[in-house]
Amino acid sequence: MVIMYMHMEKMKEKAWICSLCPKLCRHVCPVAQVLESELDTPNGKALLAYILAKNNVEITPSMVTHLYNCTTCGICGTEKWCPIERIDMPAIIRAARADIVDAGKAPRKIVELENMMRENKNPYGMPRENRFSQIRVHVKDKKDSEVLYFVGCTAAYKRPEIPNAVVKILETGKIDYTIMGDEICCGKPLVDAGYIESAKDNANELVGAIERMHSNTIVASCPSCYYMLKTYYPKEFGIKLGIEIFHITEYLEQLLEKGKIKIAKPYDKKVIYHDPCYLGRHSGIYDVPRRIIGNINQINLVESFFSKDNAHCCGRGGDFRITAPDASLEIAKNRLKELLENEPDTIITTCPGCKDQFIDALEKMESSKKFKIEDLCEVIAYLL
Amino acid sequence: MLPNSLVSKLEEIVGEKNISTDKYELLAYTITDRSYVSRIQLMGLNLKPEYMYDCVVWPQTTEQVSEIVKLANKYRVPIIPYGGGTNDMGGTVPLTGGIAVDLKRLDKIIEINERSARVHTQAGVILQILEWELNKHGLTTGHAPACMYDATIGGTLSTRSSGSLSNKYGKIPDMTLGLEVVLPTGEIVNIKPVPEGSTGPALKHLFLGAEGVFGIITSAVLRTFQLPEVRRFRSVLFKNLHNGIEAGRKIMQSGISPAAIRLSDEAETMKNHKMQGCYCVFCFEGPREIVDAEEKIVMKICQEEGAEDLGSEEGKRWWERKYYMYYSTPRSSVYPPEEGKIRFAIVPDTAASYDEIEPLYYDILNVVKKYGISVYSHFSHWYPHGTMVYPVIYFNVIDNIEEAMKIYTAVWNDIAAVILKYKTASLNHHHGVGFILGRYLDKEYGEPLFRIFKEIKKILDPNGIMNPGKLGL
Numbered sequence: 001m002v003i004m005y006m007h008m009e010k011m012k013e014k015a016w017i018c019s020l021c022p023k024l025c026r027h028v029c030p031v032a033q034v035l036e037s038e039l040d041t042p043n044g045k046a047l048l049a050y051i052l053a054k055n056n057v058e059i060t061p062s063m064v065t066h067l068y069n070c071t072t073c074g075i076c077g078t079e080k081w082c083p084i085e086r087i088d089m090p091a092i093i094r095a096a097r098a099d100i101v102d103a104g105k106a107p108r109k110i111v112e113l114e115n116m117m118r119e120n121k122n123p124y125g126m127p128r129e130n131r132f133s134q135i136r137v138h139v140k141d142k143k144d145s146e147v148l149y150f151v152g153c154t155a156a157y158k159r160p161e162i163p164n165a166v167v168k169i170l171e172t173g174k175i176d177y178t179i180m181g182d183e184i185c186c187g188k189p190l191v192d193a194g195y196i197e198s199a200k201d202n203a204n205e206l207v208g209a210i211e212r213m214h215s216n217t218i219v220a221s222c223p224s225c226y227y228m229l230k231t232y233y234p235k236e237f238g239i240k241l242g243i244e245i246f247h248i249t250e251y252l253e254q255l256l257e258k259g260k261i262k263i264a265k266p267y268d269k270k271v272i273y274h275d276p277c278y279l280g281r282h283s284g285i286y287d288v289p290r291r292i293i294g295n296i297n298q299i300n301l302v303e304s305f306f307s308k309d310n311a312h313c314c315g316r317g318g319d320f321r322i323t324a325p326d327a328s329l330e331i332a333k334n335r336l337k338e339l340l341e342n343e344p345d346t347i348i349t350t351c352p353g354c355k356d357q358f359i360d361a362l363e364k365m366e367s368s369k370k371f372k373i374e375d376l377c378e379v380i381a382y383l384l
Numbered sequence: 385m386l387p388n389s390l391v392s393k394l395e396e397i398v399g400e401k402n403i404s405t406d407k408y409e410l411l412a413y414t415i416t417d418r419s420y421v422s423r424i425q426l427m428g429l430n431l432k433p434e435y436m437y438d439c440v441v442w443p444q445t446t447e448q449v450s451e452i453v454k455l456a457n458k459y460r461v462p463i464i465p466y467g468g469g470t471n472d473m474g475g476t477v478p479l480t481g482g483i484a485v486d487l488k489r490l491d492k493i494i495e496i497n498e499r500s501a502r503v504h505t506q507a508g509v510i511l512q513i514l515e516w517e518l519n520k521h522g523l524t525t526g527h528a529p530a531c532m533y534d535a536t537i538g539g540t541l542s543t544r545s546s547g548s549l550s551n552k553y554g555k556i557p558d559m560t561l562g563l564e565v566v567l568p569t570g571e572i573v574n575i576k577p578v579p580e581g582s583t584g585p586a587l588k589h590l591f592l593g594a595e596g597v598f599g600i601i602t603s604a605v606l607r608t609f610q611l612p613e614v615r616r617f618r619s620v621l622f623k624n625l626h627n628g629i630e631a632g633r634k635i636m637q638s639g640i641s642p643a644a645i646r647l648s649d650e651a652e653t654m655k656n657h658k659m660q661g662c663y664c665v666f667c668f669e670g671p672r673e674i675v676d677a678e679e680k681i682v683m684k685i686c687q688e689e690g691a692e693d694l695g696s697e698e699g700k701r702w703w704e705r706k707y708y709m710y711y712s713t714p715r716s717s718v719y720p721p722e723e724g725k726i727r728f729a730i731v732p733d734t735a736a737s738y739d740e741i742e743p744l745y746y747d748i749l750n751v752v753k754k755y756g757i758s759v760y761s762h763f764s765h766w767y768p769h770g771t772m773v774y775p776v777i778y779f780n781v782i783d784n785i786e787e788a789m790k791i792y793t794a795v796w797n798d799i800a801a802v803i804l805k806y807k808t809a810s811l812n813h814h815h816g817v818g819f820i821l822g823r824y825l826d827k828e829y830g831e832p833l834f835r836i837f838k839e840i841k842k843i844l845d846p847n848g849i850m851n852p853g854k855l856g857l
Contacts, residue, residue: 013714022534022712024710026533027533037409038413039409051408062407081533083708
């Protein structure tokens with residue numbers, strides 16, 4: 001029987017180029033820093049992916065393990081570390097995983113993830129009816145509203161304090177907003193898992209629901225949801241939403257500029273900002289959150305040695321927290337240690353996933369330093 | 385294939401998760417090594433390469449390394465220490481199979497001692513990661529080789545590596561104060577990080593550049609330097625190579641040490657800068673007053689040698705892009721033009737005294753001419769008594785692995801023969817010799833030195849398990 005790997009076939013040349021490089025990005029790969037196998041470097045994974053495409057060999061359990069050892073953070077392909085080819089490693093990884101799924105060789109936890117996504121429309125297997133049970137939402141399913149606030153699964157189920165803060169901001173600004181009562185996942189966990197067709201079906205379902213709301217604008221507080229709606233859907237699925245899509249930080253800045261909300265209180269703390277991969281590297285938004293923080297009275301914003309496009313990942317993305325939870329939290333600890341070198345009072349991020357990941361990692365860390373981890377929306381909501 | 389009992393005992397030492405005999409894992413350790421032998425295998429994507437590891441282990445402590453070595457002795461199984469796998473000379477190619485001891489889990493920076501300007505680091509730390517840690521303290525290793533992003537401290541020590549700024553900070557042996565080494569018998573030895581000593585030969589040199597044949601370096605104490613107040617660049621164009629080399633000689637003998645002098649030959653100047661003559665870039669760094677003085681002296685000497693001043697911009701550009709040539713790209717000259725075809729390059733870097741460097745360089749060009757291949761050279765590590773030439777030789781497109789290996793071996797034979805003719809030339813300046821040049825080490829040392837070298841190996845490694853076939857052993 002001839003085996004063909006259709007998804008990798010398209011990425012074959014890029015994987016080949018990457019596998020010939022002497023690993024000039026291994027030192028920034030968060031996975032390669034906690035898993036030392038040569039096959040866990042971007043180069044090693046590209047080699048495996050290329051072997052699949054070129055030799056059409058059987059997929060082994062070890063190949064599967066290594067090809068799921070990636071957070072899709074994309075630091076390896078930045079201008080600094082991959083200046084000539086700008087290899088899109090997340091695309092190679094997703095293609096290889098899609099072939100693994102098609103071959104029926106996905107890891108058990110990934111198969112379970114797909115089941116949960118199908119049944120519960122979120123990656124945590126939580127009941128759909130509980131999605132907003134912890135959020136003080138006053139407006140649901142209001143048609144023709146100015147803003148559709150897309151909450152996202154992690155914020156809804158794991159970090160409700162973030163949507164609660166967003167709601168407070170929107171209501172303070174007297175914004176005509178709504179949320180979708182039957183909101184479903186954006187599908188990024190499926191894309192990263194390699195279930196591309198399921199992700200596409202999910203996207204079509206979500207987009208249909210969004211369109212039926214007739215809102216003027218979508219605001220997402222999760223960078224992954226934002227990236228999916230704004231970038232991935234049109235690029236990979238050919239699905240273009242006909243309305244404006246903002247990350248909450250972009251929208252916050254507009255509200256501040258228009259004077260709809262005011263930061264009334266000072267924040268006399270040293271803070272450090274952690275760039276989430278899908279807001280920073282994958283969406284190019286580095287300065288907006290920094291500008292907002294910079295406008296807070298008495299705040300002292302310091303920069304990490306590794307920031308902006310060189311910021312290390314929290315370790316959660318690419319379903320890595322699901323397939324390799326221990327290594328994933330090791331990455332989070334590494335990132336926290338980097339951020340704590342500046343001795344901040346508060347670590348500010350703009351991603352519910354990063355916040356949740358850091359809080360989980362902190363439980364396993366020995367640290368005598370006292371500091372808070374907060375989403376920027378929480379800080380702003382507190383200061384209004 | 386290793387006996388099951390050995391694999392079980394290795395598992396007992398490092399833990400079940402820290403060992404692999406998986407086919408693709410072993411393939412990656414074998415063919416993503418950067419030596420061109422491996423590259424050729426990679427280009428053919430031969431899934432059953434001639435040389436394969438039997439197993440890879442990831443020890444986490446020096447003691448585990450020691451236990452692994454003791455066990456390998458019992459079973460008489462070869463051991464190859466593995467860092468970033470960046471070597472050019474086949475130093476980590478498993479000629480007789482065996483265990484890859486990957487040291488990258490020995491990744492702790494143990495102590496940064498600012499007062500005594502030293503850092504104690506484990507061998508598996510990647511060079512750039514160590515550099516970043518020191519930068520946070522206003523310090524630098526001063527070591528910036530092209531493999532900075534992917535090589536480990538252990539690898540750099542084991543090949544006597546040299547970085548772009550070696551004129552000022554020295555080669556890695558100059559920067560090394562102390563070492564911890566697991567001997568081939570499994571004993572752990574510590575060489576104290578003394579500032580200097582007069583206690584017989586400095587034994588650290590037995591392990592520096594030894595490519596693992598005399599033991600496994602597990603940690604090192606290295607010098608640190610203050611981050612420079614100023615880093616500045618200046619470029620000039622010499623009319624010919626002789627003038628460029630003369631300028632370099634006079635600069636290095638004048639009592640100053642610009643951090644980098646990179647002189648291109650005519651071919652490289654035309655290729656990279658589209659100019660006739662020999663392009664040269666200088667990097668000056670340190671306290672402002674010293675940099676001012678060095679720049680002035682250097683420009684005066686260049687003027688005496690008839691150089692044209694090209695200003696500072698090109699130098700900055702070189703610094704920012706100095707690693708670009710190592711990236712893989714279809715536009716690069718080592719990229720296979722189409723599936724099944726092979727194209728590669730070799731880099732026979734060598735150093736010689738000022739009396740001999742020019743004749744040696746032209747002899748290398750004559751070898752290249754014989755094979756109808758192209759070569760671009762630069763001179764980038766300078767000393768008061770000589771300099772290094774770095775010819776990058778690009779081969780034509782070759783149809784199959786067998787033919788590629790034949791030509792590859794023939795060119796190396798001829799180049800080695802040329803280098804060995806010269807009294808002051810070194811077979812290699814900073815990549816090590818591995819097995820590619822290790823084959824000629826008997827001629828480099830001569831008798832009775834090479835016999836003594838082999839006797840030392842027998843005493844240290846009676847079972848001959850440590851990285852067999854390298855350094856001519």
